[in-house]
Amino acid sequence: MMNGNGKCRTTRRRPSRFQSRQGWDARRPLASLRTVGKSGVTKKVPRPPRTLRDRLDTLHAAQFELEVSRDRYAHLYDFAPVGYVSLSLVGQIIQLNLTAASMLGRSRAALLKSPFSVCVAKVDVTRFLEHLRRCRGSDAKVVTELSLRQPSGAEVPVQLVSSPLPYSLWPGSTLYQTALTDLTGRKQMEDSLRRSEERLHLALRAARAGALDLDLATGTANWSDGFSDLLGLENRHSLASYETLLASLHPDDRAAAQRILRMVWRRRSNFRAEFRVLHPLKGARWLSLLGRVLRDEDGRPVRLTGIGIDVTERKQAEELLRKASQSLEERVRERTAELRAANVELERQITQRKRLERQLLEVSEHMQRRIGQDLHDGLGQQLTGLRYLNNVLHEKLAQKSLPEADDSERLAQLLEQAKSQVRQLARGLHPVAIIPDGLMTALGQLADSVAQLHRVGCRFDCPKQVFIADNVVATHLFRIAQEAVNNALRHGRARQITLALTANNGTLDLQVQNDGRILPVRRQGEPGLGLQIMKSRSEAMGAVLEVRPLLPGGMLVRCSVPLTKTERLVSGNEKA
Template identity: 30%
Template sequence: MTKSELLEALKDLEATRASEKAALEAIVHELHVHQAELEMQNVELRETQQLLEASRERYAQLYDFSPVGYLGFDRAGCVQEVNLAAAALLGTPRLDLIGKPFVHYVAPADRGSFRSHLRQCWSGPSKVNTELRLQAANNLVEIELCSVRPADDGGRDVLCHTAMTDITERRKADRKFKELLEAAPDAMVIANREGEIVLVNAQAEKLFGYTRAELLGQPVEMLLPARYRGKHAGQRTEFFAEPKARPMGARPKLYGLRKDGVEVPVEISLSPLETAEGTLVSAAIRDITERMEAAMALESSHRQLRELSAHLESVREEERTRIARGLHDDLGATFLTIKMALSACLGEISAGLTPGQAGKLREIMDQVDAGMDSVRRIATDLRPSILDTLGVLAAIEWYAQDMERRSGIECEVVTNGSEREWKLEGAHATALFRIVQEALTNVVRHSEATRVCISVGANARGVELRIEDNGKGFVPDRPAARPTWGLVGMSERVAALSGEFSVASAPQHGTTVKVHLPKKPRHGSVQDQDSDG
């Protein structure tokens, strides 16, 4: 090899060595970079591992100290995992439970239910709930098991994870609630938002004639007559939109429907009931058949008493008329005859009488005049003849003038129309006059008034009477020291004629009596009785 060739080869060798050195330096640099990345990944891995261990520690603490018991069952129902709450419920140390069949802690009567629960846990729905009783430390504890079906883990051993909740107190509260429900004197029906009956008591069975099994799960509309059912769904929606207690008597008369198709008058109160399943509505239903019958009997009794009172008043008015007419016609005529005879006698024998004897005869004639005035006054008080001859309006005006003369109280009578327009006669006319008479008597006796106004008029409904004074007034609703028979009498007179009666008063603001008498009284009223005797 020549020298030049050798030199050329040395140059190539140096170039190759330089290139290899650069490549090696690049590789070394890349290794340094990878080393740094690995160190950073190692740091992250250690941090992740620490976080995982902390998380597992927190999970273990949550698992162990959870107030809910947690267990893990294998396919044989043996306990493989258990937390402290579950061990406490079972009354056994946690380590002593591992590997033990859970069924040994279940009350004998409920062991079949647990075995069924376990079978469903492995092959049934994804979630299984069962209520059982545990026999722990000689005490029965009511629990609810909630198990989740385990996922397939490639054939490896898996556990059925189960939450165990102590429901003893809840069940005691439920039993207490049901006892109270059964003890309620009213029928109780509890329904959900959809209107399905979820709970009833024995009184509901008795009232509607269904058994409990026939009612539960059925729509509440089955207990309503057909005419109420169309609107009931909307009313139920309104209640749940704003649930609040609604007392009995707040709604018009209602009826329930018995199994035999008979409608029963009822009163219903509604109350919202908050439960774990959501808001329910509790309906207390009271059969008011006996009350309505009693009310009808009482109303009939009141009607008969009013009719009797009206008849007695009619008889009394007839007797007053007869006595007044007898006093005026018979006793008045007798007094007039005596007066005329005395006058004639005095004229015939006056010449032979001493002054003392003549004075004695004149004194007797004065007494006869006084007797005639008394007869007229008594007859007028019993039944003013003007009432029968000129009508009720003239009688009211005459009585008001007489009362003003005797008491000094200013009495004003204001009328609207004539009696012919009012078509007021018979018992109506008598009642109107007697009410004015009684009201003015009350004004004189109690009101300390200086003025009273009597307004009488007619409208499309009938005759209206208003008696208003400026006296001291009173509190109408306050119990009186003694019965106010005047007001009672006026009210009964008006009620007997199917009218309306009211009294408005206040201390130092006078009293107003208002009376409305219809133009056509109902059949059987005092007017009918007055006309047929």
């Protein structure tokens, strides 16, 4: 190797741990052994005898393997996941690995020869001393859980497992090899599990429920105190088993419970069942079991886990609701029967009223027709006779040139006016003649008289001739048309009125349309007298009456009559 002055210098190599003081290297065969002098020049060593040389090779090889194993053990010892501490009889730290030093929060050099108790939390020092006492009194393993306190103040929960070291490994004194296992993760899991259990117990207590865990293979069970309270067991620590559960059930429910549970075990995993239990203090109580059946890899049921809930109040509420519902149904049936009877009676009264109204209208029309006929045949004929006699008297007075002839002529005019009034009165009392086309004729005359008397446009449209055999129906339709026209003139102040009569498929349709004002709605929705009369006449015929406004103005009155065979209408060339 070149030095700083550019000259070559000799470097002496440091003997390795496998090289003896005489220069032998256990990793090289003895034939090539060399020794290094003080000048750094390698010299050959005289070859030893063959037998001695083989023995030296074997010894050096064994020494090499031993040192390799020792280094491997030292590495594993220092970096093992578990801390190892060698303690004396009085608890002094004789040896420890790096993991233990890390758990104790100090360096290994500072911990050697120091008492282990200085690393223990104050509350657990007595427990550690008890651990040492047990170690001195037994050759078996001694296990203790305590907390270590680090210089930073942090506490680490650990488990100490101590056992005496063989005397051959440490001659001269008794040591205890102690394994330190960090319990931080386990403690956290235990705390989390404890909090979960506390929340579960609170929830079960609030719901008045209890937990159940049943081993289906052995029949043994494990249930909470809340479940014992549900079953009414005086001794909460009594044997929990499937038989105890069945014995707590109501005798009438045991067979059903066994049948349901066997069916649940065979067919499905989740279940829900409700049974009665005989509580020694509260009597019969309803218990609802909810849970699931756990199965093994072969699908066989092995465990049943779930919760039990006291549903007695719900059952009582359901029973009250059922009774109330049953009572309500009975009352509804009674009221329905009463309403049905009332409806039958009402329908009977309505039918009777309609029949009476129809009869009243028929009687009224008959009386009007009779009065009109009497006026026409009686008073009308008498007026005709008086007019004839007055004409004869007028001729006689005129021949004699008497002044009374003028009075006779005046009397003739009055008689003619009286006869015309009687004719109109008779026609008003009997507007529709008893002939098939009487309705068409009467509606046409009504349109002509309205146009002449009121100076408005009024026409009657009938595209095809309509003949009606029933004069009562024809009279009702005429009266409805007459009332609709009067309302249009009186209230609507109409200037144009159209009457239409059509017949299609056994239905007669009468329409009265005007361009007058829309009639206002009366108070409380009550129709006027004219509309009531029209409705009464339409109901008497079994017809449908429709009264509605038209846009932009006007009103429409429509009456549709379904005619029977006896009232069959004929249009065109046919007659009823």
